[in-house]
Amino acid sequence: MKKVILSFSLFISLAAWAQKSDYPIQATPFTQVKLTDAFWLPRLQTNAAVTIPASFARCESTGRVNNFVMAAKHTGKFCTHFPFDDTDIYKTIEGASYSMSIFPDAKLDHYIDSLINLIGAAQEPDGYLYTARTIDPAHPHPWAGMQRWVQERNMSHELYNAGHLYEAAVAHYMATGKKTLLNIALKNADLVCSVxxxxxxxxxxxxxxxxxxxxxLYRVTGKPEYLSTAKFFVEARGSYKGYDSTSKDPFKNGSYWQDDKPVDEQTEAEGHAVRAGYLYSAVADVAALTGDKQLLAAVDSIWNNLVSKKLYVQGGAGAIPSGERYGDDYELPNTTAYNETCAAIANVFWNERMFELHGDSKYIDxxxxxxxNGLISGIGLDGKSFFYTNAMQIQNGFSHPSMEPERSGWFDCSCCPTNLTRLLPSIPGYVYAQKDNNIYVNLFMNSTSSLKVGGKNxxxxxxxxxxxxxxxxxxxxPTSTQNFAMLVRIPGWARNEELPSDLYAFKQKSDKKVSILINGKPLDYTMENGYAVLSRTWKKGDVIEVQLPMEVKRVIANDKVAYDKGKVALQRGPLMYCAEWVDNGGKASNIIMPDDAQFTTAYKPDLLNGVMILESKVPAVQVDDNGENISTKEQTFVAIPYYGWANRGKGEMQLWFPEKVQSVQLLTTNKAH
Structure with missing residues (x-):
């Protein structure tokens, strides 16, 4: 672990040297937050013990590794489906590097070194690295075009591969202090900047x-060309002349690629939701590092559009299966919801950056x-089964073909499983942040953390x-008595705010208050941007106690979300709840949730690795055996956290529940589905 500490110190010192402008708030590195948490630590351990090894094994068995072997020899045939399959190795190296910072693993370290040797051998002399062309330049992948970069705007993913290489290289360098992968990345980046x-x-x-x-790479090296090229790529959007600006087709007008207009003129989250989330994260980076106020205004507007009109209640984004993209404002269907896991990951990156720009708790909310909710639902509790999409409901007999009713071990396009390997071990880095003598407490996880305030530990x-x-x-x-401010986030859900917009709301307002004590004495505190500001002279052993009211709350959607009219969702604390067939008499789509339903909670340590369930008595629609008569019958209702669904087999799932029967629709089962 000594190398980790040294490399992080180098990373921070280079960043301080390289930038005159930066995010006003800096996140505390995840290596300084040691988790002991019963919810998150087992997930990080499973990622290290199961997900990462399974990901590398599947990269081996599917030919992703062999593509690099063949590229080094310039012989063979590209043996996987997509030209971006190289990135599954890069992303898993990134995740494994972060994981080794928490759980040192000499065997894994040696294996990664062997992969890096293959990657380096596959790199062309000028730095170009793209196995889908290098294996056989005369017959490249059909998405790539006969010359380098000619299909980059469309489908080649040459720069996408490069981006994941850079992210992996920085993670590996930070974790190990080795420059082997970093040097490969820098050679490629120098080529990109020259082109x-x-x-x-x-x-x-x-x-x-x-x-x-x-x-x-700019943060590590201080090389200004890396930042200027990142800014160039952001500003290149909207300059292509081949689109039809009058068309409403996102593939014809450029909005699928967020390329229909310059970024500083964009106001909506649009197009492919993963690409969009990565772009908006980069826009925040460039705005922070260059002080570009137009880009800052644009990314603020786009975020407001997402949160007020295009976000699912479980945090998913990208409603439309065609193009894996955002739809129109308030277009949030349940039966065809797409919600790619990678889009949730991209939006975590983006919201963290928005917080670091503005210091407002709404981004952390x-x-x-x-x-x-919508992110960890993408990985099974076993650590090796996944959802590419995250459904809002599954109903037997008429589920949409795009919806996944059960988890898979891998996909032809396996971006989501490998993306999860890199996100999970970085989660401790979202717990704290600092600005001057202010410590922001953003997430609540059992942990021991080491920070510096005013140069003191x-x-x-x-x-x-x-x-x-x-x-x-x-x-x-503190090592000695010291004055600073603890800014403790009071979540929106504890302040009667379901989301920082009017897209969703709690049906009834709670009168329960958040209480804060210091050393056992109640405290009158001030609120600032969603944070309780606790400023005082702190001494060793001082204790802050915060009591957040945990109630079961009914959530309703804005009337403009037509798909959720007359329905409620259930939330307790930060968790959304759903009903699965296995707990509710074999069905979930027949449940009615009247206003007078009362809920009890119970922690079940043996269910889904330990969960708090909700229970009630509610009416459910019943059809008699001959299929001619319909009635309602009171039954026991059980709800589980949404993230835990589809870990017990295949069956119905429901997140939004009708408050009453408004009509009955007769549907014919289509066995083809």
Whole structure:
């Protein structure tokens, strides 16, 4: 672990040297937050013990590794489906590097070194690295075109591959101090900077992420060309002349690629939801590092559009299966909801950056919603089964073909499983952030953390049973008596705000208040941007206690979301709940949720690795045996956290529940589905 500490120190010192402008708030590196949390630590352990090894094994068995072997020899035939399959290895190396920072693993370290040797051998002398062409340049992948970069705006993913290479290289360098993968990435980045830029080739990358990767290389090296090229790629959008601006087809007008107009003129989240999330993250990076106020205004507008008109109640994004994209405002159907796991990951990156720009808790409120619901729903509790899409409901007999009723071990396009390997071990890095002498407490996880305030060490111990319980305890241990401010996030859901917009709301307002005690004494505190500001002279052993009211709340959608009219969803703390067939008499689509339903909660340690369930008595629609008579019958209702569905087999699932029967629709089962 010594190498980790050294490399992080180098990373931070280079960043301080390289930038005059940066995010006003800086996240505390995840290596400084040691989790002991009963909810998150087992997930990180499963990622290390199961998900990462399974991902590498599947990269081997599917030919992804062999593509690099053949590229090094310039012989053979590209043996996987997509030209971006290289990135599954890059992303898993990134995740494994982060994971080794928490769980040192000499065998894994050696294996990654062997992969890096293959990657380096596959790189062409000028730095180009793209196995789909290098294996057989005369017969490249059909998406790639006969010459380098000619299909980049569309489908080649050459720069997308580069971006994930850069992210992996920085993670590996930070975790190990080794420059082997970093040198490969820098050689490639130098080529990219020599090809693209003012007076050179002008292309808006077809699938964004190279911009984020270049910014990370800039932070490590201080080389200004990396930042200027990232900014160039952002500003290249909207310059292609081949679109039909009058068309409403996102593939013809450029909006699928976020390329229909310059970024600083964009106001809506649009197009492919993963590409969009990576672009908006990069726009935040470039705005922070260059002080570009027009880009900042644009990314603010786009975020407001997402949160007020295009976000699912479980934090998912990208409603439309065609193009894996955002739809129109309030277009949030349940029966065809897409909600790609990678889009949730991209939106975690984006919301963290928005917080670091503005210091407002609303961004962490959205991040928390995504993290606890629509993101971890994408990975099974076994650590090796996944959802590419995250459904809002599954009903037997007429589920849409795009919806996945059960998890898969791998996909031909396996971007989501490998993306999860890199997101999960980085989660401790979202817990704290700092600005001057202010410490932001953003997420609630049992942990011991080491921070510096005014050059002095401060240890913070979190103790809680979150998300099942709202009682939070923080023990503050400065090395010597010291004055600073603890800014503790009071979640929107604890302040009667379901989301920082009017897209969703709690049907009834709670009169329960958040209480805060310091050293056992109640405190009158001030609120600032969603944070309780606790400013005082702290001494070793001071204890903050926060009590968040944990109630079962009914959520309703804005009337403009036609798909959710007359329905309610259930939330407790940060968690959305759903009903599965296995707990509710074999069905979930027949449940009615009247206003007078009362809920009890019970923690079930043996269910789904330990969950708090909701129980009630509610009416359910019943059809008699001959199929001619319909009635309602009271039955026991059980709801589980949404993230846990589809871990017990295949069957119905429902998240939004009708409050009463308004009509009955007769449907004929289509066996083809």
């Amino acid at each position: 693209f830029g003012p007076g050179k080739l002008r292309v808006a990358p077809g699938h964004e992420i190279v911009e984020m990767g270049l910014v990370k 959205v991040l928390e919603k995504i993290l606890y 401060v240890s913070i111990i979190q103790q809680n049973n979150y998300p099942w319980d709202g009682d939070l305890r923080f023990t503050i241990n």
